[in-house]
Amino acid sequence: MIQKNNIAIKVENLSKAYQLGQIGTGTISRDLERWYARVRGKEDPFLRIGESNDQHIKSESNVVWSLRDINFEIEQGDAVGIIGRNGAGKSTLLKILSKVTAPTTGKISGKGRIASLLEVGTGFHPELSGRENIFLNGSILGMRKKEIQRKLDEIVDFAGIERYLDTPVKRYSSGMYVRLAFAVAAHLESEILIVDEVLAVGDAEFQKKCLGKMSDVSKGEGRTVLFVSHNMGSIAQLCNNSIILKSGVVDFIGNTNYAIKKYLAHNSHVESFIKEPKNIATQILSVLILNHQNEQKNVFLFSEDIKITTEFQYANRIPDLTFSIIIRDTNENALFTSHFNLREENNQLTLIIPKTILLPGNYFLEPVLHIPNIQFIDQIPNRISFQIEDTGGEHSIYNSADLGFLNSPAIWQ
Numbered sequence: 149m150i151q152k153n154n155i156a157i158k159v160e161n162l163s164k165a166y167q168l169g170q171i172g173t174g175t176i177s178r179d180l181e182r183w184y185a186r187v188r189g190k191e192d193p194f195l196r197i198g199e200s201n202d203q204h205i206k207s208e209s210n211v212v213w214s215l216r217d218i219n220f221e222i223e224q225g226d227a228v229g230i231i232g233r234n235g236a237g238k239s240t241l242l243k244i245l246s247k248v249t250a251p252t253t254g255k256i257s258g259k260g261r262i263a264s265l266l267e268v269g270t271g272f273h274p275e276l277s278g279r280e281n282i283f284l285n286g287s288i289l290g291m292r293k294k295e296i297q298r299k300l301d302e303i304v305d306f307a308g309i310e311r312y313l314d315t316p317v318k319r320y321s322s323g324m325y326v327r328l329a330f331a332v333a334a335h336l337e338s339e340i341l342i343v344d345e346v347l348a349v350g351d352a353e354f355q356k357k358c359l360g361k362m363s364d365v366s367k368g369e370g371r372t373v374l375f376v377s378h379n380m381g382s383i384a385q386l387c388n389n390s391i392i393l394k395s396g397v398v399d400f401i402g403n404t405n406y407a408i409k410k411y412l413a414h415n416s417h418v419e420s421f422i423k424e425p426k427n428i429a430t431q432i433l434s435v436l437i438l439n440h441q442n443e444q445k446n447v448f449l450f451s452e453d454i455k456i457t458t459e460f461q462y463a464n465r466i467p468d469l470t471f472s473i474i475i476r477d478t479n480e481n482a483l484f485t486s487h488f489n490l491r492e493e494n495n496q497l498t499l500i501i502p503k504t505i506l507l508p509g510n511y512f513l514e515p516v517l518h519i520p521n522i523q524f525i526d527q528i529p530n531r532i533s534f535q536i537e538d539t540g541g542e543h544s545i546y547n548s549a550d551l552g553f554l555n556s557p558a559i560w561q
Contacts, residue, residue, distance in 0.1 A: 154223055154224050155221050155222070155223060155224065155258065156222050156223065156224040156225075156226070156258050156259065156260060156339065156340055156372040157221070157222040157245065157256065157257075157258040157340065157372065157374075158220075158221050158222075158256070158257045158258060159218055159219060159220050159221070159245075159254070159256050160219055160254055160255050160256075160257075161217055161218075161219060161253060161254040161255075162215060162217070162218040162219070162241075162244065162251050162253070162254035162255070162256065163213060163215055163216050163217055163218070163251060163252050163253040163254055164213070164214045164215040164237075164240050164244060164249070164251050164252050165211055165212065165213050165214070165252045166211070166212050166214055213396050214237050214240040214396050215237045215240055215241060215244075215251075215393075215396045215397075216396045216397050217254075217397065218241065218254070218397070218398055219398070220391060220398065220401055222372060222374070223372075224259075224260075224339075224370065224372055225366060225367075225370040225371065225372060226366070226372060226373075226388065226389060227362065227363070227366040227367075227372075227373040227375065227386050227387045227388060227389075228372075228373070228374050228375070228387055228388075228389050228390060228391060229375050229376075229377070229383040229386070229387035229389070229390035229391070229404055229407070230242070230374060230375065230376040230390070230391050230393065231380075231383060231390050231391065231392045231393070231407060231408070231411050232392060232393035232394060232399075232411075233394075235395075236393040236394055236395065236396065237393045237395075237396040238344075238376045238393055239266065239344060239376070241393070242264065242266055242342050242344055242374065242376060243266060244256065245262070245264075245342060245374065246262055246264035246266060246342055247262070248264075248266065258340070259339065260338065260339025260340050260372070261289050261290060261337070261338040261339055261340070262338055262339075262340045262341075262342060263285075263289060263332075263333040263334075263336055263338035263340070263341050263342070264333065264341075264342040264343075265329050265330055265333045265341075265342070265343045265344065266342070266344045267344065271284075271285050271288065271329070272284075272285075272317050272325070272328075272329065273317075274316065274317055274318035275316055275318065276316065276317065277313065277314045277315055277316055277317065278307075278309060278312060278313045278314070278315065278317055278320070278328050279300075279313050279314055281317055281328070281332070282296065282300060282303055282328075282332055283296050285332045285333075285336065286299075286332075286336050289336055289337075289338055291336060291337060295337065296336070299335050299336060299337075302335055303328075303331045303332055303335045303336075304331075306327075306331040306334075306335065306357070306361070307324075307327040307328045307330075307331035308327060308354075309324055309327060309328055312324065323354075326354075327354060330343070330358055330361075334358075334361050334362065334365060338371070339371055339372065340371065340372045340373075340374070341362065341365055341371060341372070341373045341374070342373075342374045343358075343362065343373070343374070343375050343376070344376045345376055345377055345378060355382075359382060359385055359386055362375065362386055363385075363386055366386075373386070373387075375387060379538070380408050380411075380412070380537050380538060381508070381537075381538035383404060383408065384404055384405065384408060387404045388403070388404060389401070389402060389403060389404055389407075390402070390403075390404040390407035390408070391407075392407055392410065392411050394414075399414075408537075409449075412447045412449070412537055413445070413447070419437070419446050419531075419532050419533055419534070420434070420435060420436045420437065420444060420532065421434060421435040421515075421528050421531060421532055422434040422435075422436075429461075429462060430460075430461065430462035430466065430469070430517060430525050430526065431460060431461060431462075431517070431525075431526045432458065432459075432460045432515055432517055432526045432527075432528060433459045433460055433461060434457075434458065434459045435456065435457075435458050435513070435515050435528060435532055436456070436457045436458075437454065437455070437456055437513075437532065437534050438454075438455040438456075438457060439452060439453075439454075439455065440452065440453050440455070442455070446532075446533060446534040446535060447534070447535045447536075447537060448534065448535070448536050448537070449503075449536070449537055449538075450503065450504060450507075450508055450536055450537065450538045451503050451504065452503055453500055453501065453502055453503050454500070454501040454503075454506075454534065455498055455499070455500055456473060456498065456499040456500075456501070456513065457496065457497070457498045458471065458473075458496065458497050458498070458499070458515060459495060459496050460495065460517060460526075461495060462490070462517075466490075466519065466525075467519075468489070468519050468520060468522075469489075469490040469517070469518075469519060469525075470487055470488065470489050470490065470517075470518055470519065470520055471487070471488045471490060471497060471515070471516070471517055472485055472486065472487045472488070472515070472516045472518065473485065473486050473499055473513055473514070473515050473516075474513065474514040474515075474516065475501075475506070475511055475512075475513055475514075476511065476512045476513070476514060477509070477510075477511060477512075478509075478510050478511075478512070480512070483506075483511075483554060484554070486499055504555050505554065505555055506536050506554065506555070507536070507554065507555055508536045508537055508538035509535070509536060510533065510534075510535050511533065511534055511535070511536070512531075512532065512533050512534075513532050513533075513534070514527065514528060514529055514532075515527065515528050515532075516528075
């Protein structure tokens with residue numbers, strides 16, 4: 149049982165509503181009704197008709213709930229990942245926790261100063277130099293000048309911008325912005341560190357440094373970290389527990405590995421190819437993508453085998469008839485091809501792509517029934533897609549780098 153004094157953040161019945169379009173209800177009488185409810189301390193009467201924040205459906209109301217009835221507790225010193233699709237409410241939650249915006253209903257309680265990195269250059273004044281912005285951010289956190297001065301060299305060294313320290317930050321590149329902003333947020337003495345997806349701007353080396361620093365902040369210094377990322381490998385590498393948000397509500401809270409599997413399974417739309425047999429002597433009838441439990445899916449972990457099962461028919465034996473599967477990238481470049489010569493009558497085949505062969509990314513497969521160099525008999529061009537997600541492997545630190553598609557089978561000695 150977690151003791152109450154070990155809770156860094158407690159969120160109770162937290163909700164946030166936004167009004168679409170112009171501010172106001174559209175009529176003076178409704179605006180007065182809303183004002184009178186607020187004066188009496190009552191809930192806005194027009195929020196009752198609000199909708200959840202689902203970007204894929206047409207809105208019937210001008211009020212949208214970005215968050216609705218969120219409840220959770222985060223233990224001091226824990227690193228927690230926030231997972232969800234675009235529009236799920238992740239950034240809104242972090243802005244409320246950082247006190248950038250206020251909730252519509254509910255409350256947040258906790259202890260300790262909060263350092264947040266929500267957007268590139270958050271909290272920086274563009275006209276001030278990097279040095280001046282370090283002192284400005286420290287002052288906002290309630291630190292004294294001597295405390296900031298003591299951390300200054302460490303911050304500058306981590307950010308790697310010593311040459312530009314006295315240059316106005318409006319002249320910084322987005323990468324320099326992020327380097328300095330993260331260094332300030334991570335090194336100044338706050339009890340809670342909140343980081344949004346902005347680390348994707350930095351290069352692979354700096355991302356690795358940031359993940360290492362956040363791990364040190366959480367495990368070594370006992371500070372609480374909240375981390376939003378679409379890179380499941382980074383989440384798995386840093387966070388023990390995670391929160392899944394779905395259309396503004398909490399879908400799951402718990403172990404990160406289970407949360408990632410649940411999130412990927414939920415977002416996996418099955419793509420397959422099945423057709424009714426026609427009066428054609430030779431044709432492909434079906435192509436299914438399965439996991440090791442023979443479940444149809446199209447999102448796989450880097451550590452999972454991929455099974456491709458195919459069914460076809462051919463009435464008469466055709467010399468040199470071959471069935472091939474081409475794996476392509478999203479630009480339709482062929483990455484590799486596997487062939488099977490149909491010397492004997494065989495209506496079903498299964499191809500297994502071993503785990504860790506394909507790097508995390510999006511792919512298409514193209515089945516082809518053909519006579520090599522002579523005739524294409526039947527093919528399914530780029531209709532079946534699948535995705536591979538990294539969940540903390542060695543490649544996760546390079547989430548914005550081009551590493552190709554195939555994992556090298558070379559052996560290091």
